[in-house]
Amino acid sequence: MVDVEWFERQRAFQARVLVDPDPELDQMWFRTTVGPSAPEPPRPLGRLGRGAMTALAGATVVGLLLLLDVPRVIAAGVAALWGGATLFVALAGPGPSRRHAGEESVALLALWPSSATAGDPPACVAPILPADRRRLGVDGAVTVVGRPRPDATFGAFADDHLVWPQGRPRRARPDDPGLGT
Numbered sequence: 001m002v003d004v005e006w007f008e009r010q011r012a013f014q015a016r017v018l019v020d021p022d023p024e025l026d027q028m029w030f031r032t033t034v035g036p037s038a039p040e041p042p043r044p045l046g047r048l049g050r051g052a053m054t055a056l057a058g059a060t061v062v063g064l065l066l067l068l069d070v071p072r073v074i075a076a077g078v079a080a081l082w083g084g085a086t087l088f089v090a091l092a093g094p095g096p097s098r099r100h101a102g103e104e105s106v107a108l109l110a111l112w113p114s115s116a117t118a119g120d121p122p123a124c125v126a127p128i129l130p131a132d133r134r135r136l137g138v139d140g141a142v143t144v145v146g147r148p149r150p151d152a153t154f155g156a157f158a159d160d161h162l163v164w165p166q167g168r169p170r171r172a173r174p175d176d177p178g179l180g181t
Contacts, residue, residue, distance in 0.1 A: 006151065006168050013146065013153035014164060023145050029112040030156065031139040032128070033177055034105045051090025058082030107133035109156065109165065110172070111148045112179045114141075120179045121172035124148045126165030135161060 017023050045053065061082065065075040107130045110122035126148075128136075135158045136142065145162070146154030150171050155162040 003168065006153075010153045010164070014155065014162075017145050017155060017162070026144045026147075027114050027141055028123070028144045028148065028156075029114065029116055029139070029179055030136065030142045031110045031112075031122075031177055031179070032133040032136050033108050033110065034130075034133065047090050051086055054082075054086040054089045058086060108176075109133075109136070109163065110176055111142075111144065111154075111156070116179045118179055122176055122179070123172075124150055124152070124169040125172060125176055126169040127167040128163055129166060132158065132161075132163040135159070136163060 058079065062075050062079045065078060066072070106127045108125055109128045109132070110125045112120055112122050116123075136156070143157040144154055145157070146152060148154040148169060150169050152169060154169070155164050157163075
């Protein structure tokens with residue numbers, strides 16, 4: 001199912017809940033967390049790391065040239081050129097990008113079945129609005145309309161407000177917080 005279909009289905013579900021006099025309700029545990037909605041990518045090497053990798057590659061190439069009995073003048077010229085390239089790689093160019101935690105973080109709503117025990121992975125995780133995170137609090141119990149699972153449509157009651165996911169629900173990942181941890 002593509003995102004457009006899911007959003008349309010979610011809007012239709014919201015409209016049905018708003019006019020339904022007796023919606024299907026369930027009590028679930030929840031936890032809100034602010035962080036990236038995907039695992040953090042591996043950090044790139046810094047300038048020093050890039051320079052060290054280039055120097056190691058240059059030493060390997062020059063050593064291989066000397067083992068193959070290439071004239072030392074040629075090996076020295078390659079070493080000099082590689083040394084310049086190492087300095088260029090180590091000193092020039094942008095360093096590793098620094099991300100600010102507040103810029104790319106997403107408010108996440110993680111929901112567990114009412115029978116969950118400490119350490120259980122969430123039944124599903126969905127991004128929500130930061131205002132909904134403040135309204136819900138950090139963790140506790142919440143009344144849910146619908147069936148929270150990947151690709152499903154649902155909403156959670158916070159006081160008089162219904163909290164709707166802003167993106168498709170997904171399965172739990174290893175970096176998601178467990179219940180009671």
